[in-house]
Structures are given as C-alpha cells and as structure tokens.
Amino acid sequence: MTGSETSPTFRLAYVPGVTPAKWVRIWNERLPDVPLTLVQVPAADAPATLRDGAADAGILRLPVDRAFFSAIPLYTETTVVVVPKDHLLTAAEEVTVADLAEEVVFHPLDDVLGWEQPPGEPAFERPATTEDAVELVAAGVGVLVVPQSLARLYHRRDLTYRPVADAPQSGVALTWPEEATTDLVEDFIGIVRGRTVNSTRGRTRPQDGERSKDGQGQEKNARRKPATTRGGRTATGQKSGARNPKGTKSAKGGAKGAKGGGRQGGSRRRS
Template sequence: MTGSEESPSFRLAYVPGVTPAKWVKVWNERHPGIQLTLAQIPAAEAPGVLRAGEADAGLVRLPVDRTYFSAIPLYTETTVVIVPKDHLITAAEEVTLADLADEVLFHPLDDVFDWEAPPGEPAFERPATTPDAIELVAANVGLLLVPQSLARLYHRRDLTYRPVVDAPQSSVALSWPEEATTDLVEDFIGIVRGRTVNSTRGRTAAPGTDDRRTRTDQQKPAAKSSGKSSSKASAKSSGKPAGRTAGARTGGARTAKPAKRGKPRRRS
C-alpha cells in the first residue's frame, strides 16, 4: 500500500436515543482492520446525510423514503410523557392521551412523531429542539411526549416520565441508499440481524465450509450403496437370500433343524 491510499472504513450515522455500541463491538471483533466511524446526527438530517454519501448507513427513525432507501426495522420504542417529579401524573404507573387532554404539550420542531393533530393544549411556541422543550418542562411550563430512549438520554433529576399506552410510537431501522449496497453494508446488515461469522448468508462465512459439507454428503451415499452391492453379490453367488446366508455362517448347527419339517418316520 502506498502512502496515498486510504485504509478501508465504514461510516455509520445514528440519531439521538439510538445506542449502536453492541453492534460496533461485534464489528470491531470481525473486522479489526476496517475502522468503523460513528457520527451522531439529528433525526431530521439523517436522510440528507445518507443521500450525500456522508455515511455508508444509518440507524434512523422511520419512516424513510422507500423509493430511495432500503431499511431493516430493528425495534419500536415505548412513548412516554416527561413531567416534573411533583406532577400529579406521577401517581399513575401509565397514562393515556385522554389523561393529557388538559395539559400543555410541547411539539418541538425536531419532534420524531408525525402528528396529524397533536394532543393536549397547544404551547405558546414550538421549541426548536427536544432539549429546549425539556428545559421548559423543568420550568413547569408544559409536558413533552418522546420515545423512551430520548427521555433517558436527556434525563434530569427534577424530571421523570410515564408510559403513554395509546400514543404513536417511533421505530428505529438500519437504512442506506439502495443503490449503494456495498460489501461492508452487507456485513453490517449481518451483524444487526444476529448472523454468526460463519453464516452462509453473510459475506464473512468461513471459506470452504460449503465445499466440505458437499464432499461429505457425496461420500456417505457411496459407502452405503457399496455395502448393499457387496451383500447382493454374495447372496447371488450362493443362490440364497442374503439374510439366510448370514444365518448359516453364525449358526451352522441350527441350519439343519428345518429338516424336521419333513414327514415324520413311521415307528416299527
């Protein structure tokens, strides 16, 4: 390799709330010579980053444009409402949207939910970001609905959250431009799907595995047919079925007993 050549690398973008650490660990174990570069990006910017080729793949929030992107759904998150710790809602283990009808709910500009009609009372303004909205919740100005991972990411000691059982949910997927499905993208797909390193579906399957299996399968029937042919040939040469021939070899004295089936002698 000359000094001007770049080492191979895989660029993975991910949105806030997603934790790619477990997949990155597997990647580093399987591809120690290929660096995986992580880049956290706002959820709304993920499609643009992938279209521009600034990342090879991304862990993003659905939906995505399926006419351009391929996507593998990974999991769906519980939706929660973030509230001050002394709020009345904390008395319940879970709530519904009806329970929030009289509450001021923030709808930040980077909201990951595609609301047709946002629930609750409208806020005086739309915060620019989710962290900005959380600051307003801490000031007892209103409440905020987010995926549970974002509530954990932006955790504050003076706030808590409760599941909202009938709220829309956010799903996370691995996505990439369909026309840019490279070998490294295929390898990462195998990792997120839980394929082993020797999986025949993955590009990293152990070389020669299928060949060895094929040779073994071809040898076994040949050995079985060889035994049958030998047995039939022996029986044909003796003029007797193979089973009776075997019996004659193991018990010569007993083979004479069938003579008793003849007509008994008449005693004088």
C-alpha cells in the same frame, strides 16, 4: 450488489436516542480490519447525510423515502410524557392523550412523533430542540411527549415520565440508499438481523478442507458399498451378486461343504 469489499471503513449514522453499541461490538469482532465510524446526526438531517454519501448506512427514525432508501424496521418505541416528579400525572402508571388536554405541551422543532394535532395547550413558543424542551419541563412551565429513549437520553433527577397509551409512536430502522448496497452494508444487515458468522446468507465461505454433511455421508456410503465395474465385478475382483464359493462361510454363518462346519443359526462373535 455494488461497491468494493476493500472499503477502508464503514460509516454508520445514528440519531439521538439510538444506541448502536451492541452491533458495533459484533462488527469489531467479525471484521477487525474494517473500522466502523459512528456519525451522530440530528433526526431531521439523517436522510440528507445518507443521500450526500457522508455515511454508508444509518439507524434512523421512520418514515423515510422508500423510493430512494431501503429500510429494515428494527423496533417501535414507547411514547412517554416527561413531567416533574411531583406532577399530578405521576399518580397513574399510564396516561392518555386526553389526560394532557389541560397541560401546556411543548412541541419542539425537532419533534419526531409527527403529530397531526399536538395534544394539550400550545406553548407560547416552540423550543428549538428536545433538549431545550426538557429544560423548560424542569422549570415547571409545561410537559413534553417524546419517545422513551429521548426521555432517558435527557434524563434529569428532578424529572420522570409515564407511558402515553394512545400517542403516536416512533419506529426505528436500519436505512441505506438502495443504489449503494455495498458488501459492507450487507455485512451490517447480517449483524443487525442476528445472522451467525457461517450463515448461508452471509458472504463467508467454507474454509479449505471443510466438507458438508452430505459429502461426509457420501464418503461413508462409498466405504460401505464397493464400487462395481462394467463387468459386474467389485474392485476386489469378485463378481457382484455371485454366490459364495465352497468352503467359505455363507451369510447365515454355515460352511457349505467344509469339514467340521459349525451349526447353522448359532451365535457368532466378531473377530
């Protein structure tokens, strides 16, 4: 692992549709002295942002170049078709790619689904961005197929969406350059994976004065069983394994040789 633990800040890139707020909140709770800076970038530019060192890690859309990047898949999004609220497709709870065959389907230049062959009828011109395509859908010119998070990001009151059962899906992953796996990157990996502050895989160490469960157990055993010396005597001077001397109570509660000894086998009370 490379890098320094004294890095003044941690820069996290993220693409449209991704919401890193939960992880940022946990970071601020655990590492209040290390500011986390969010860097929003277009999906197409995100890998270059990490390659150029403009961010330490990023929440990107798959696929990424695994020869250069390490990636931890986080989730896979549902794909939906965005349509006007009065569109015929809204009559169904879910549609298929075949249902879009006669629709004009926009395929923006920043598309993240990676279609081999986009469905439906092609538009006269490809919109520059997904946001531009949403505006065209609102104008009643066609429909748009996107990950659900982008449909929510560019939501309009006059539009709605339906899941597309057999469309390609977009996976999201925590990504960083493999050669730049710093301590702060490891810290963020732990947060994303749900590790606790005291996780054995984290960088935190037990505080001074803390003892492990095994250590506590050994201490109890030491109190329970006196240590013996080479001569077979305990720390109190009694020979280990020796019989009780006369006049002392035996293990069965009797007093061998003592006057007025109590009955053997009787009930005993702890003093």
